[in-house]
Structure formats: structure tokens, C-alpha cells
Amino acid sequence: MALVPYEEGRALQDLRRPTATYRFAGRNVRIQQDWERHGVAAVVWDAAVVLSAYLEMGGIDLRDRSVIELGAGTGLLGIVATLL
Template identity: 80%
Template sequence: MALVPYEEEAAGPRQLHSPWATFHFASRTIRLQQDWRRLGVAAVVWDAAVVLCAYLEMGGIDLRDRSVIELGAGTGLLGIVVTLL
């Protein structure tokens, strides 16, 4: 695990400060509200969640009739996509 210092004033990942994040998975549009300033790192969609959602959507893993536990996934995009798949 790597810890990367983040400064609000510095040029950084602007998508984290957007109040909304919109994605297209499982033939659906998913729009999530983000609130970095009030809730911090748990209230944004991280790239790792998006990449894992895309991987699962490619169909390499059959999720039907499976139980999935999502831990530490920020806004819950991954759990939403797994449920749709």
C-alpha cells in the first residue's frame, strides 16, 4: 500500500472534487454523489473501483448466485455494479 500526500491547493485529481460521478456499467447509468470537502476519501469514487467494475463486467467471473462483501470501497460503486451484474 502506498500513501500519497494530497494538498487541496495543488493541482490534483479534479474528478474527486466534482459533486457527481457518472458511470456506465451493466447496461445502466450510475450517478453517485461525492462530497470530498465534507467527508473526505470515503466520499469519492476511486479509479481502482472503476477498474475492478470494468474487469467484472468483461465477464471473467460469474457472479450469479454468489455472495459478495465489499470492504472499503468508498461510495459503493463496486457493490452497485456487482448487484447489477
């Protein structure tokens, strides 16, 4: 189970920022976002961040595996899987 903090009035504010930066697998990952031009597929969603964190914790062994990411927005999850 994951808990995503929610603040009244800020629900979509982070999705409208031009970039989102995360740290996974000892690397900084900076994603460009553009909600206004490309909509929901062009932002990093909380679900991608939570699943990336789960993968980093070693929940699934990705060594010598092929991974396909479908419908995960900007591709953060695929990037993290590659780094791991």
C-alpha cells in the first residue's frame, strides 16, 4: 500500500511544473513535463514514482530481464528499470 500526500488546493500543481526531478538508483533523473501541450501523458504521475521506489527496494529482480512499460506517462518507470 502507498500513501500519497494530498494538500487541498495543490492536487495538480506538481503536474504543471515544467520539470520533475527524482533520485533513483543513485542517479538524478530529471523529466521534462508539459501538461498544457500534451495532457496526461506528459507528466510524472505518483503511481510511477511509487512503483519506481518499490523496484529500487528490490521488490522485483530486474537483472537479465526485458521490461516493457505501457501507459506510464513520461517513462520514469522505464528509466528507473533500466538504471536498476
